Amino acid sequence: MKCRLQQSSCGCTLQQDPPSVTVQADMPKDYETAFTICHRNHKELARGTGGAGGQYAVSLDIGCPDGFHPLGIWHSHPKGQAIPSDADESEMRKLGLENLCISVPQTGELRCYRVTRK
Secondary structure (H helix, E strand, O other), X not given: OEOOEOOOOOOOEOOOOOOOOEOOOOOOOOXXXXXXXXXXXXXXXXXXXXXXXXXXXXXXXXXXXOOOEEEEEEEEOOXXXXXXXXXXXXXXXXXXXXXXEEEEOOOOEEEEEEOOOO
């Protein structure tokens, strides 16, 4: 799957020229998973550290391969919609990351957002 940033009703804003990231299509359907989206010079993307959680939350230590830097986070919403929750937006702001991609395993829906600082 390719992720392109889209506008949502969550107060996130559209990114005009977004990066793409590939996500596995066979992700778990009963608990949240996540990984760090990393970049090198805003040209090359790589998958960083991953994490897993429960039905409604995931824990992730932000980490990237050598020479790469965090660009954002991808995570799943197995029991919800591909829309950032208040907690998602809050955590992204705390981490200083703007790009958030969310997948719903049951439907295959994948959306990415730019979370703006308040």
